[in-house]
Amino acid sequence: MKRLFFGLSLVSVLGLASCIQDEPLNSECDIEQAIVVTDDPEAWLLNASEAVKDQPSADTAIVFYLREEFLDENYEGWERLKNVAINFRLTPGATITPANGSTHDFTQGGVLYHITSEDGAFHRDYRVMFVPIQPLEINYSFENFRWEPANRFREWFEYSDHGSVIDIWATGNPGFAISKSSASPEEYPTIPWDNESISGHCVKLETHDTGLFGAMMNMRIAAGNLFIGTFDVANALQNAMAATRFGLPFNQKPRRFEGYYKFKPGKDFQNRAGVIQEGRIDDPDLYAVLYENTDENGQTFTLQGDNVLTHPNIVALARVTDRVHDFDNWTHFDIPFEYYKDIEDDRLKTYGYSLAVVFTSSIEGASFCGAVGSTLLVDEVKVICEEDENE
Amino acid sequence: MKRLKYILMTLCLSATGILQAQQSMKSLMDEKRENREANYAKWGPTSDHDGMGFVVRAGYVIGGTSPLPLPAEIRKINEFSPRGGFSLGIDGYKFFNMRWGLSAGLRFFMQGMHTGANVKDYGMSIVMGEDEVSGNFTGTDITETRMSGFTIPVMATYRIGARWTFNLGPYFSYWIYRDFNGHVFDGYLREGSPTGQKITISADNPAFYDFSDDMRRCSWGMEFCADFRVREHLNVFGLLDWGLSDVFQDDFQTVTFPMYPIYATLGVAYYY
Numbered sequence: 001m002k003r004l005f006f007g008l009s010l011v012s013v014l015g016l017a018s019c020i021q022d023e024p025l026n027s028e029c030d031i032e033q034a035i036v037v038t039d040d041p042e043a044w045l046l047n048a049s050e051a052v053k054d055q056p057s058a059d060t061a062i063v064f065y066l067r068e069e070f071l072d073e074n075y076e077g078w079e080r081l082k083n084v085a086i087n088f089r090l091t092p093g094a095t096i097t098p099a100n101g102s103t104h105d106f107t108q109g110g111v112l113y114h115i116t117s118e119d120g121a122f123h124r125d126y127r128v129m130f131v132p133i134q135p136l137e138i139n140y141s142f143e144n145f146r147w148e149p150a151n152r153f154r155e156w157f158e159y160s161d162h163g164s165v166i167d168i169w170a171t172g173n174p175g176f177a178i179s180k181s182s183a184s185p186e187e188y189p190t191i192p193w194d195n196e197s198i199s200g201h202c203v204k205l206e207t208h209d210t211g212l213f214g215a216m217m218n219m220r221i222a223a224g225n226l227f228i229g230t231f232d233v234a235n236a237l238q239n240a241m242a243a244t245r246f247g248l249p250f251n252q253k254p255r256r257f258e259g260y261y262k263f264k265p266g267k268d269f270q271n272r273a274g275v276i277q278e279g280r281i282d283d284p285d286l287y288a289v290l291y292e293n294t295d296e297n298g299q300t301f302t303l304q305g306d307n308v309l310t311h312p313n314i315v316a317l318a319r320v321t322d323r324v325h326d327f328d329n330w331t332h333f334d335i336p337f338e339y340y341k342d343i344e345d346d347r348l349k350t351y352g353y354s355l356a357v358v359f360t361s362s363i364e365g366a367s368f369c370g371a372v373g374s375t376l377l378v379d380e381v382k383v384i385c386e387e388d389e390n391e
Numbered sequence: 392m393k394r395l396k397y398i399l400m401t402l403c404l405s406a407t408g409i410l411q412a413q414q415s416m417k418s419l420m421d422e423k424r425e426n427r428e429a430n431y432a433k434w435g436p437t438s439d440h441d442g443m444g445f446v447v448r449a450g451y452v453i454g455g456t457s458p459l460p461l462p463a464e465i466r467k468i469n470e471f472s473p474r475g476g477f478s479l480g481i482d483g484y485k486f487f488n489m490r491w492g493l494s495a496g497l498r499f500f501m502q503g504m505h506t507g508a509n510v511k512d513y514g515m516s517i518v519m520g521e522d523e524v525s526g527n528f529t530g531t532d533i534t535e536t537r538m539s540g541f542t543i544p545v546m547a548t549y550r551i552g553a554r555w556t557f558n559l560g561p562y563f564s565y566w567i568y569r570d571f572n573g574h575v576f577d578g579y580l581r582e583g584s585p586t587g588q589k590i591t592i593s594a595d596n597p598a599f600y601d602f603s604d605d606m607r608r609c610s611w612g613m614e615f616c617a618d619f620r621v622r623e624h625l626n627v628f629g630l631l632d633w634g635l636s637d638v639f640q641d642d643f644q645t646v647t648f649p650m651y652p653i654y655a656t657l658g659v660a661y662y663y
Binding site for chain 1: 460461462463464465466467468511512517519520521522523524527579581582584585586587588589590591592593595596598599600
């Protein structure tokens, strides 16, 4: 009898399988990777691994960083930017114009590429640019923010010395947007706040419940966070620790980490499973970390959630350790960087270190543990570097 | 004169022959009908042409819940196994003549399946409370569904032969217990459209869903049942319940296509 049922279920599977229709054409039209065709990337690009870019799916700007010398508009290196070929890896079946690998002049603000999906129904435009690396801003007042393209939440940025917008700040807001599509802009974990700031706006980080979707993914809370680096939304659900990519290239020697904060813990501290931990009080976390941004093979290295305070590439750390729970008055902090290694001047000059400044409203928020309602306000933060100190 | 006599005789003989032939044919047909009637009576369900009675059915349920036809986005069925169970019921029947009758019944059933499929660029949206994630998913989906409850079939009955009976008619079901859950993994979602944010959903951290509470309780469809009498009073039967109502409630938006329960029951029946 059992064999009969097995036979029948086999027949039904085959029956279903025979109903399978022809494969639809691919509807995606992404540049997944861009590779600059060059024999000597280190001679003009920021570093050897800069010639290869893995492109985040949400982003249609591809930026290759040039060495600092390119800040001089008359630098002879600009000549070679007139004839650069880039190879693109596209989603299967997609087509690109101008042609993949064709040579273009990138001295006029970049080149626009048009990608069409295999089924012809979708297309995206990408702009590829070459931009000289610039010193990272080190005074943070959190006055510069804007709406993200879909107007769901705010993003913070800084201006360069030349007045151009530099997106140095990232938050977990894009991840929260996936789980809580119904949230209003003020209900996001990281929002601008002007009621109680030291001057202008401060930034308000608050640990939020991520709702039913969060529970579905075993990510029940979202701590408010703001950090120098990028947030890789594609990985937010798969590997949240890898989604927070901390730090951007830096060319100064940081000495002190200074600023102001207010903090109040939420009522019930919960673990990842959502179980309330009796007696546990939430804490914020504020730190700045300097690290070597290449590995032993010269490949780009980025600190992420699970190693941002522990990786051997870390050179120096300044972390607020006496976490004051006072929401009425601003607490001032001024923490010296503790160095674990000596700074190599050559590496420093070529932006071989990266600096990350990190704020979060729940110290274990990266592991989705914390108290909903924990709130951290931050304002007027500075990373004081060696030159500044000497001044 | 002699010639005429011969002709008449021949005619008489041939007429008698025809008559005789007709008579023998008639008796043969009568005999056949009697045989058939005897045969029908022998195999039951009753000896009367317009009899009535009961059938008790017990069977094992296999089948699945599926969109129809399978959308092109479903690339491959990796696994399928029924999660059925037994079905137990009683039908009352009434024959109006030798061939035609009517039957109606009440059955308890357990149905279910477990299936895994690869999908490509599958338009989906998951709504939970006020929140919604929608987009195009490419990857693997595993679904498991179970239902148990009662079915009332109302069918026309046709005896196609002494041993075969076919039944066809609508059925109405009430699900006491219903479950529809699963998870997606090993793939990614393009949020909103194929050009939207790519969200990787790995095998390590799958996304679970449970739409049990969004399933209906009452459904209907068509039932076809074939009975074959193996002994007097005892049948084997195959029965197909082809659902014509979506297993989900009308206001349920998450699964964007209707899914129909299509379950077969194989078993034995006893006629009274």
